[in-house]
Amino acid sequence: MVTYVVTILLVVFAGIKVFHYRYQMKQAPSPKQLSRLVLSTLKRGQSDHE
Amino acid sequence: MMKKIAVTLRPYNRVPFAYQKLKICRNCRHFTVLGERDCMSCGKASALQSVEKKAAGIVRRDHWLTGLVWLLLSLIGLLFSSSSLQTVLVIAAGAAVAALLWTLQKRLTPALRRMQLQKMFQQYRYELASGLAIDHQAAIRVFQEGDKPRTYEMLREIGSLVHNDQLKLEQIMLLQTFQLRKDMDLMIEPLLMDSFNTDLVSYIGEIAKIRRDLIKENTFRYVLLHEMRILSMPSGEAILAAVAGAAVRKDRYMTMYPYLLTRYARFLPKDRFLRLFKYAKSARSGPLYDEVMRIYEEKYKWEPDFQNT
Ligand SMILES: [Zn+2]
Numbered sequence: 001m002v003t004y005v006v007t008i009l010l011v012v013f014a015g016i017k018v019f020h021y022r023y024q025m026k027q028a029p030s031p032k033q034l035s036r037l038v039l040s041t042l043k044r045g046q047s048d049h050e
Numbered sequence: 051m052m053k054k055i056a057v058t059l060r061p062y063n064r065v066p067f068a069y070q071k072l073k074i075c076r077n078c079r080h081f082t083v084l085g086e087r088d089c090m091s092c093g094k095a096s097a098l099q100s101v102e103k104k105a106a107g108i109v110r111r112d113h114w115l116t117g118l119v120w121l122l123l124s125l126i127g128l129l130f131s132s133s134s135l136q137t138v139l140v141i142a143a144g145a146a147v148a149a150l151l152w153t154l155q156k157r158l159t160p161a162l163r164r165m166q167l168q169k170m171f172q173q174y175r176y177e178l179a180s181g182l183a184i185d186h187q188a189a190i191r192v193f194q195e196g197d198k199p200r201t202y203e204m205l206r207e208i209g210s211l212v213h214n215d216q217l218k219l220e221q222i223m224l225l226q227t228f229q230l231r232k233d234m235d236l237m238i239e240p241l242l243m244d245s246f247n248t249d250l251v252s253y254i255g256e257i258a259k260i261r262r263d264l265i266k267e268n269t270f271r272y273v274l275l276h277e278m279r280i281l282s283m284p285s286g287e288a289i290l291a292a293v294a295g296a297a298v299r300k301d302r303y304m305t306m307y308p309y310l311l312t313r314y315a316r317f318l319p320k321d322r323f324l325r326l327f328k329y330a331k332s333a334r335s336g337p338l339y340d341e342v343m344r345i346y347e348e349k350y351k352w353e354p355d356f357q358n359t
């Protein structure tokens with residue numbers, strides 16, 4: 001009985017992971033977007049300091 | 051005029067993307083572009099780590115955790131299996147899940163790392179901004195200690211991420227106190243500002259003389275935009291002529307900026323004018339052609355260099 005439950009858990013775990021990875025892949029920014037994020041954060045940060 | 055000092059500048063380390071210059075402290079999450087290993091904020095030794103390494107570490111830890119859960123479930127399944135059918139079932143499911151997750155992880159690791167970087171930059175935006183402000187203060191301290199070249203190098207690093215006129219101006223002011231040489235790792239486009247600035251224009255003039263290759267579209271656009279104000283500077287005409295001399299370097303620039311060349315062709319040195327002459331001759335018409343031919347008739351008609359072109 002335990003073995004069946006565990007097998008199902010394994011499959012469910014894999015499903016969640018796959019779903020999670022797919023989501024992350026779609027959301028992941030390009031290196032260019034990352035640069036832009038940092039530059040805009042620092043631009044705002046600088047004007048806060050002034 | 052202030053006496054310029056001879057300096058040696060360390061080469062600038064260029065990276066494909068600006069954020070790759072950032073380091074983060076493992077201990078206090080202080081961000082910096084300056085420190086090599088030790089944290090300037092909390093003082094901990096060898097605590098700095100590049101943000102990319104940090105993100106890679108988080109992703110790796112996540113992969114390990116996934117692997118651990120997989121191992122645990124597979125082991126429990128095997129331990130409790132009461133028949134060979136169950137054993138085969140667990141092994142098959144475990145192997146299939148492992149293959150699937152391993153392939154996905156392998157393929158998605160770069161994207162997952164970028165995701166982590168985004169999280170890091172968003173979560174610690176305050177630390178990021180204050181970290182770079184602390185870097186700037188450190189540069190000012192070095193300046194007050196009298197080490198100008200090192201100050202410039204620090205400002206150059208900070209300037210790769212912080213794009214504001216004050217920082218650009220500070221760099222230009224320092225550069226103007228140095229004896230600039232051809233072999234120095236200099237830059238110009240990152241220092242261009244929106245507004246007119248005489249120090250920037252003087253710097254452009256110097257670069258146009260020693261490193262023509264650094265003068266590109268944005269610089270041409272800048273000098274054309276502020277041409278009238280540059281002309282009101284004592285050496286304004288010479289600077290514009292030097293920039294025109296840089297435009298002669300490529301056919302593309304000569305096509306793009308005929309106005310600049312028409313206005314300042316007269317002030318070009320002979321070798322520059324010869325290049326322009328060859329280009330204008332192939333174009334055969336237009337105001338630039340007329341002006342070049344006029345100058346040729348006046349100054350170079352009997353020069354042997356101009357005969358066989
Ligand atoms: Zn620290």
